[in-house]
Amino acid sequence: MQKLKPETIELNMLLEAIFVRYGYDFRNYAKASIKRRVLSHLSDAGCQTISALQHQILYSPQAFAKLLFKLSVNVTEMFRDPDFYLALKKEVFPQLLKRQRIKIWHAGCSTGEEVYSLAIFLTEEGLYDRCHLYATDIDDHALSKARDAIYPVKEMKAFTTNYNNAGGRASFSDYYRAKYDFAMLDKALKRNITFSNHNLACDSVFGEMDLIFCRNVLIYFNRELQDRVIGLFKDSLAENGVLCLGSRETIRVSKYTDVFEDMVPSQKIYRIKKQS
Amino acid sequence: MTIRRLEEQVCRLKEPVCQNHEAVVIGVSAGGMKALEILFSRLKKDCNLAFIVVQHVSPGSDEFFVRYLNERSVLTVKQADEKETIKKGYVYIAPPDYHLLIEEDRTFSLSVDEKVNYARPCIDITFETAAFAFDSSLIGIVLTGANRDGSQGLKKIKEKGGIAIVQDPKTAEVPVMPREAIHRVKVDHILSLEEIAVFLNNYCRTPDKG
Ligand SMILES: C[S@@+](CC[C@H](N)C(=O)[O-])C[C@H]1O[C@@H](n2cnc3c(N)ncnc32)[C@H](O)[C@@H]1O
Numbered sequence: 359m360q361k362l363k364p365e366t367i368e369l370n371m372l373l374e375a376i377f378v379r380y381g382y383d384f385r386n387y388a389k390a391s392i393k394r395r396v397l398s399h400l401s402d403a404g405c406q407t408i409s410a411l412q413h414q415i416l417y418s419p420q421a422f423a424k425l426l427f428k429l430s431v432n433v434t435e436m437f438r439d440p441d442f443y444l445a446l447k448k449e450v451f452p453q454l455l456k457r458q459r460i461k462i463w464h465a466g467c468s469t470g471e472e473v474y475s476l477a478i479f480l481t482e483e484g485l486y487d488r489c490h491l492y493a494t495d496i497d498d499h500a501l502s503k504a505r506d507a508i509y510p511v512k513e514m515k516a517f518t519t520n521y522n523n524a525g526g527r528a529s530f531s532d533y534y535r536a537k538y539d540f541a542m543l544d545k546a547l548k549r550n551i552t553f554s555n556h557n558l559a560c561d562s563v564f565g566e567m568d569l570i571f572c573r574n575v576l577i578y579f580n581r582e583l584q585d586r587v588i589g590l591f592k593d594s595l596a597e598n599g600v601l602c603l604g605s606r607e608t609i610r611v612s613k614y615t616d617v618f619e620d621m622v623p624s625q626k627i628y629r630i631k632k633q634s
Numbered sequence: 635m636t637i638r639r640l641e642e643q644v645c646r647l648k649e650p651v652c653q654n655h656e657a658v659v660i661g662v663s664a665g666g667m668k669a670l671e672i673l674f675s676r677l678k679k680d681c682n683l684a685f686i687v688v689q690h691v692s693p694g695s696d697e698f699f700v701r702y703l704n705e706r707s708v709l710t711v712k713q714a715d716e717k718e719t720i721k722k723g724y725v726y727i728a729p730p731d732y733h734l735l736i737e738e739d740r741t742f743s744l745s746v747d748e749k750v751n752y753a754r755p756c757i758d759i760t761f762e763t764a765a766f767a768f769d770s771s772l773i774g775i776v777l778t779g780a781n782r783d784g785s786q787g788l789k790k791i792k793e794k795g796g797i798a799i800v801q802d803p804k805t806a807e808v809p810v811m812p813r814e815a816i817h818r819v820k821v822d823h824i825l826s827l828e829e830i831a832v833f834l835n836n837y838c839r840t841p842d843k844g
Contacts (some may be wrong), residue, residue: 362738363738363766366738367768376678386733388735388737388743388745389737389738390735390738390743390763390766390767391733391735391743391745391747394735394747394759394762394763402704431745431746431747433746433748466770574746577716577732577743577744577745577746581717604746606715606716606729606732606744607716608715608716611717
């Protein structure tokens, strides 16, 4: 067995303490990234070592809340990877068109940009009214921002470029109203979206989905947790259901690789195979 | 660059400094394409190291440069994949728009965390996590570039007992990044690209049998 370094043992014990005390399970996250965040939090928390931080958070829920905030990575944008959205419209939408009721799950939706991006394209293709979008995350701060759908106006330039590159049919400015430093998305985009808290590390299956988005979430997990989550998706997908991962994530190293067939492999779009 | 100086440098390094070295992390920004081509076209097949390259590129960049570099090097050049195990004889390039992190078990992780030093991938992040994973068996190299990314990470590599090499600013297309590293870190060697190649080829090749 590989001998663990003291700092790694400290980190593992901190994650164990968080789990036992507060129920948040980061134990199977990829360690390098979480460690970087913990270390950068030490000085803010006034701690010299990870062990000192462990003591602090065990006794102070406020201190834990601060650490939790630091541990979440909510970086996202609208129409991230425009080529992905082009492929989605070309290959996946025609299949959705055949259905009367369409259920979509955004797992790890963060502050909502990705969900609204899809809502916009579903609207443009005349599909939105048949859809229900379930958007979930473990981070309540992010979810509340997602419900608000208000974003810094300075981001609109980049979102507009993405929208155009992704093959948007209208003008992106039709979808928001700018006020001072903020841009408020069109309320109509929200009407078929439900935001809720769901933890991929411990919660269960999410109903019969036709389309699942889980982009740039699996990269934060270790292999074991990745397998659990992909298993969850397998069990949550309806017949012919489609799974979309982030541009550097793949189903092909998971133990469920045989359950999925390629739809657009370059864009990490997969479809569940027919059960024989 | 006289040959004499090159040999002097190499002579000074005659102690078996990097016999036990396993990996090289390279950080490069503006001017990187040319620099990497010069370096990797000179490295020999028996260079017994894994190479991890973090180059600042725009988010939408495709894999053209990876293929280009692969054609010009005897080593296998590829983009680093999530969870992939780091192996000697390979050159791994950080994918655009992701940070590249090294896990303690010497596999890669990716993240979309905020930009650091205005960059994603950020050189410091890869250097720091690599320093932790490889301890003293790591060589860190900072090449041409226009910002100050890399010096923080190079410092960590030194702290762990690794070797710090910086491209001689006089020979760099953009000298800011190497200069910054020399300013902030007690580096072991300041060399031109050609000398770096000689250094790596001579002192890190597969040990001769017998
Ligand atoms: C980098 S964001 C990705 C956002 C978006 N999907 C995208 O690609 O732009 C990762 C999100 O995953 C969420 N997350 C992390 N662990 C999770 C878990 N165990 N269950 C559900 N969501 C999780 C984080 O809170 C964060 O909002």
